[in-house]
Amino acid sequence: MSNRSSQQLPIYLIALGAFALGMASYVTAGLIPMIESDFSVSVAIAAQLVTAFTLAYGLGSPIFVALTPPDRQRTGLLVALAVFVVANAASALAGDFNMLMLWRAVAGIGAGVYLAMGIGACAALSAADRRGKSIAIIMGGMASGVVLGVPLSLMIADQMGWQAALWLVTLLGLLAFVGLGLLLPTLPVAPSSSLRQKLAILTDGHVVTILLVSLLAAIASLGMYTFIAPLLADPNYGAVRSVTPYLWVWGIGGVLGSFLVGPVVDRVRGPVLVLAIMLILAASLFLLPAAASLDAWLAILPIVSWGAVGWALQVPQNNELIVARQAQGDGNLAIALNESALYLGSAIGAAAGGFILLLQMPTWSLAACAGTVALAGALLQVINIRRQPGWIPQAEPHH
Structure with missing residues (x-):
């Protein structure tokens, strides 16, 4: 086996784990009706399984990643x-709803730590020069788990019960x-660092700006995804x-975007690529109601580009974060x-989308608000680019 293929194989295995993670993140929402009848709980209570997983993922994973010893990265990933x-x-074995809720939260922490350490x-x-492509393989694995894995596991669950999807x-x-x-x-x-030094990451203006752009992109892209049904x-x-x-x-747009952006990340400056992605995301969201009002099938065009850039964004973002924090050892x-x-x-x-519907605003305003948030992310990215003189060739300092 050549050296390159022996290095690539673990990357594909990490992507297989990310595929499973993508399934686990999104499949529970589809299993709610079955779980609801099995445990005799209301939809509102059963839906909290999704909340337990996502909250544990979002809040728990940075804490556990920060606590992983610097010389135990491989062990941390496997654990x-x-x-x-x-x-x-x-x-899958839980016989009691509260135990199921607890195990979904534990799964969320494991998933979040695994993905961060896997990237x-x-x-x-x-x-x-190949890092962008490698990160794209991982993010593409996760996207495939959502797009292909979730429907597949729901079909299996329909035949064999909700536990089969989790098995x-x-x-x-x-x-x-x-x-x-x-x-x-x-x-x-x-590099070894204390917990206080690790917390200093939140005082790094460059990192905080990258995180804010990701936040705005998620509000726009994933927020609108929740309301695609009422709009159409x-x-x-x-x-x-x-x-x-x-x-x-x-979803198919997302898988294509995740995989195809990899080679681009290794050729185009990350911050410029992120700006382009945010502008395409904003344009896709603004165009969605206009295309749908002409013909429902025309809506496919902005939806596929929105899916592609929404998922692709995280490849250059993660790459930039690694570059920004590599020396400090807390990538x-x-x-x-x-x-x-x-x-x-x-x-x-x-x-926010729920609030817009509560105010009885027209449904097009869902897409318009999402597009505006994406545009705010693009403006923030312009500030990010201008703040980094090394990214603009003509602005390099003279020695």
Whole structure:
């Protein structure tokens, strides 16, 4: 086996784990009706399983990543994956709703820590000029888990019960764990730093700006995703009966965007690429009601580009965070904080969309508000670019 292929194999195994993680993150929402009848709880209570997973993922993972010893990066990655696998198996075996809720939260922490450390491991295993492509493989794995894995596991759950979907997640996670246990080399030791030094990451203006752009992108993209059905069901915007084909198109766009952006990240300056992505995201969201009002099928064009750039964004963002914090040794923590920004943004976006509907504003205003938030992210990115003189060739300092 050549050296390059022996280095690539662990990256694909980490991506397999990310595929399982993508499934676990989004499949629970589809299982709610089955879980609700099985445990005799209301929809509102069953839906809290999603909240438990996402809150634990978003809030718990940065804490556990920060506590991982710098010389135990490989062990930390494997332990996080093991926790994720065990928690999904325990969820499938849970005979009591409160235990199921607890295990979904544990699975969320394992997932968040695994993804942050997995992206960090990929960066460590890749040459600088191939790092973007490696991160894209991981993010593409996660996107595929959402787009392909979730419908597949829901079909299995329909035939064999909701537990079957979680057993499939467990099996895929276990395969990734065994493969990584055998093939993942020892990872470079990160520079040692105290918890206080790690908290100083939040005083790094460059990092905070990157995280804010991710937050605004998630509010716009994932927030609007929650309300794609009410927009397209509106008689003025297609009167669509089933939104499923449009969700598939969004997801397929996401998988393509995640994978295709990798080689671009290694050629185009990250901050400039992020600006372009934010502008395309804003334009796609603004165009969505206009396209849908002409013809429901025309809406596919802005939806596919929105899905592609929404998912693609995290590849250059994670790459920039690794570059920004590599010397301090807390690149993994920066990535975990970025994941937290995405989950927080998704929650804010969903709440804001609900508020817009509560005010009985026209449905087009959902897309218009989402587009405006994406545009605010693009403006913030312009400030980010201008603040970094090294990124603009003519502005390099003279010695």
